[in-house]
Amino acid sequence: MIKVHCFVSCVCEIIKRTPGVDHRPFYFGVWDADFSVSDEQVLSYHSPHTRHDQFREWYRLLYGVTIESWYNHQQSKEANIDRLIELVETRPSDRQVMVMLDLYRLPERENKFHQNPFPHYVMLEATEDPEQWFMSDPDFRWEGVLPKDRILESVRSPAAAGGFCFDGLDIQHTPAETVAAYFAQCMKAETNPFTDALRQILHAHIGPDARQPLANLPRAFREIPVMAIRKYAYEHAFAWLLEDQGRTAEGDPWFEALCEDIDRLVKTYTQIQYRALKLVMSGNAALLSGVEQLLDEQDQREFSIKDSLQGLFAEWQQQHPDLTVNTRTSALEVLP
Structure with missing residues (x-):
């Protein structure tokens, strides 16, 4: 992984x-x-x-x-x-x-x-x-x-x-209830914060609501690759939820297809960065729609991945019939 x-x-x-x-x-x-x-x-x-x-x-x-x-x-x-x-x-x-x-x-x-x-x-x-x-x-x-x-x-x-x-003296085995609570805290089913932020930054540099010079956009997007790879964490979740049910992840066609979608999600962020750089270098505002389209596709792709993950999580829950998800396990708010 x-x-x-x-x-x-x-x-x-x-x-x-x-x-x-x-x-x-x-x-x-x-x-x-x-x-x-x-x-x-x-x-x-x-x-x-x-x-x-x-x-x-x-x-x-x-x-x-x-x-x-x-x-x-x-x-x-x-x-x-x-x-x-x-x-x-x-x-x-x-x-x-x-x-x-x-x-x-x-x-x-x-x-x-x-x-x-x-x-x-x-x-x-x-x-x-x-x-x-x-x-x-x-x-x-x-x-x-x-x-x-x-x-x-x-x-x-x-x-x-x-x-x-x-x-690391007393590492404990994690109870299923705590895993479920953590998943509930982490899963943002209705929003994709990273893509939302990129869209916000893009429109802050070009378009009717722009308030930053377009020339600053490459610097604003510079760290996209560092954060895009975080999406590979979906692979860990899918693999664990499968294997904890006694199923095999590696080699499973459904899992491998999801890994391809996750890889495409990661690599398209780099494509967005390159398209934005081309937009700045050319000064052609007509290229904006292409970047916006990629961001929209990223939303669709990630929501689909999240839907699949939530479905697998529901199957995992069925393996624990006495499980009660307590999203208040921690006093902390939902992960930002």
Whole structure:
């Protein structure tokens, strides 16, 4: 399965290594995971206010593990780096230490989206060499040893500010009731927030309601690829709901057809980005209708995927006749 969200990938890694516990239900919250649109109508997968509170609370409810924030946004960057060093170098074997760094500042690491800056979560451990740290990056399927100073330099980036730690001693098997409640909280059956945001940003740059220069649209759409891959989380949900009923996902024609639809959903977002760039470069307003048509097609495609997923979820519920979905399992509001 494709990794789609660095925070989620990091916290799921320990779940994957726990026999009898499945990490895939946690991906229910990824396909419509939160993002930001600035006052200038610029899309961003991360903002200074991102704390992942909803993910952290549901992780506790699903797996019984509390994710603590060690990064203090009220303190200086150097104070937080001192705290990071302490956590890494005194880390018990069962503790996971996460930090946000700027991957752009580590050119030896692949920056698949070629972004500057590129805030990204990884996990760190000390090694026998005090000048070298071990880095695990589950989202990009990379791990290896890098100079401690180089890692800390990437943490010093103004674009990177965040970190968490959690222990993996008492991971619990997730009750079906909690999975159902999480699905109910995550499923936005009547809206597609990402496509809605792209439509809003587009019309803020061109058309009768435009209030931003058209020349700014490429920057506003720059991070589409980073967020589009989140839609691959649908694959995790379909596969888990099938397999938890004793059915086989891989090779099943229905599942494989859905994966093709999901892949088309992801790749069409890139097509939207390219069409918007062509619109800006040509200055031909007539191209706007083509971008709008693609956005409309994305809505139809994703609503169809969601309908199929809800149908499969209903079948899964039938396997649990005593199941009562309690959407108030958490005091948190629906995931944004």
